[in-house]
Amino acid sequence: MNKIQGFYYVKSENNVYECKLRGILKRKESKDNCVVGDIVEISEDNSIINVEKRKNLVERPLVANIDYLVIQFAAKDPDIDYERLNLLLLRSFYYKITPLVIINKIDLLNDHEMTELKKGLEFLEKINIKYFLISQKENIGIEELKLFLKDKITAFGGPSGVGKSSIINLLQNEKKLETGETSKRLRRGKHTTKDTNLLELIGGGYIIDTPGFSSVELPDIKDAQELIALFPEFSNRGDCKFNNCLHLNEPSCAIKEAVKNGEILEERYNFYKKVYEKLKQERWNKYE
Numbered sequence: 001m002n003k004i005q006g007f008y009y010v011k012s013e014n015n016v017y018e019c020k021l022r023g024i025l026k027r028k029e030s031k032d033n034c035v036v037g038d039i040v041e042i043s044e045d046n047s048i049i050n051v052e053k054r055k056n057l058v059e060r061p062l063v064a065n066i067d068y069l070v071i072q073f074a075a076k077d078p079d080i081d082y083e084r085l086n087l088l089l090l091r092s093f094y095y096k097i098t099p100l101v102i103i104n105k106i107d108l109l110n111d112h113e114m115t116e117l118k119k120g121l122e123f124l125e126k127i128n129i130k131y132f133l134i135s136q137k138e139n140i141g142i143e144e145l146k147l148f149l150k151d152k153i154t155a156f157g158g159p160s161g162v163g164k165s166s167i168i169n170l171l172q173n174e175k176k177l178e179t180g181e182t183s184k185r186l187r188r189g190k191h192t193t194k195d196t197n198l199l200e201l202i203g204g205g206y207i208i209d210t211p212g213f214s215s216v217e218l219p220d221i222k223d224a225q226e227l228i229a230l231f232p233e234f235s236n237r238g239d240c241k242f243n244n245c246l247h248l249n250e251p252s253c254a255i256k257e258a259v260k261n262g263e264i265l266e267e268r269y270n271f272y273k274k275v276y277e278k279l280k281q282e283r284w285n286k287y288e
């Protein structure tokens with residue numbers, strides 16, 4: 001379901017129907033009663049009469065049922081910002097969207113740099129996150145990516161200049177996005193796509209390309225236990241001495257033990273501590 005200027009465009013197998021909301025859906029004065037990405041039931045007079053339960057819902061942009069968040073970086077120009085990668089992973093887990101990591105521009109790497117890159121991405125395998133090493137320019141890895149995204153709804157996020165628009169243009173036919181050189185002076189804010197419309201993929205499926213998914217703002221995490229749950233490698237470890245262990249300064253902590261023996265990557269643990277401190281200082285203390 002796609003929404004444009006008050007009309008809802010509902011796609012069935014062979015048709016697109018222009019629909020209006022009806023009955024209880026319309027009366028509910030809520031902007032999220034029916035959103036882009038919803039799976040809906042329509043009547044013969046083109047009214048949406050039911051919205052199916054969502055597997056996820058993102059608020060900015062307002063969109064539901066996303067299968068993947070592609071977190072895209074470039075192997076070089078600009079270099080990978082691992083903290084930003086971790087933040088985007090955190091957001092992906094928070095919104096219950098499966099993350100996929102794409103590293104584009106591998107044409108710019110020599111063999112040694114390629115080995116280093118793979119080492120830097122090893123931690124993704126440990127937390128079962130699939131990654132693709134691709135080059136839009138030299139058409140490396142694009143076919144595999146296409147197959148993977150077929151029939152799925154995929155959002156794209158990542159810094160500017162990593163080739164998001166270039167890749168999206170290869171994947172979809174509807175609308176060509178502007179691409180450009182990385183601005184060296186102003187590194188932020190060159191967003192050429194502002195709408196939330198779903199772009200249809202050539203082989204089936206949809207892409208969403210909006211700046212919202214590149215945001216590195218910390219989501220609305222309520223407390224430490226909710227934060228801990230967003231680190232998949234922290235689960236299914238042995239027990240810590242304390243039930244409500246924050247894995248910081250407590251004795252006999254299974255997480256710190258796992259960091260020490262290399263089962264949990266130190267950078268990931270340090271990222272956890274950093275986010276914990278930030279949330280505690282900037283948000284949680286206010287409610288105490």
Ligand SMILES: Nc1nc2c(ncn2[C@@H]2O[C@H](COP(=O)(O)OP(=O)(O)O)[C@@H](O)[C@H]2O)c(=O)[nH]1
Pocket residue numbers: 104105106107108134135136137138159160161162163164165166167178179180181182
């Ligand atoms: N060397 C190389 N450059 C690329 C590749 N893909 C995109 N670029 C270039 O990177 C720049 C930024 O691309 P763009 O798609 O606008 O990035 P976006 O800001 O993430 O949407 C452009 O100059 C592209 O030509 C690639 O695979 N290899």
Ligand SMILES: [Mg+2]
Pocket residue numbers: 164165166177178179192
């Ligand atoms: Mg772009």
Ligand SMILES: [Zn+2]
Pocket residue numbers: 240241245246247248250252253254255256
């Ligand atoms: Zn612990």
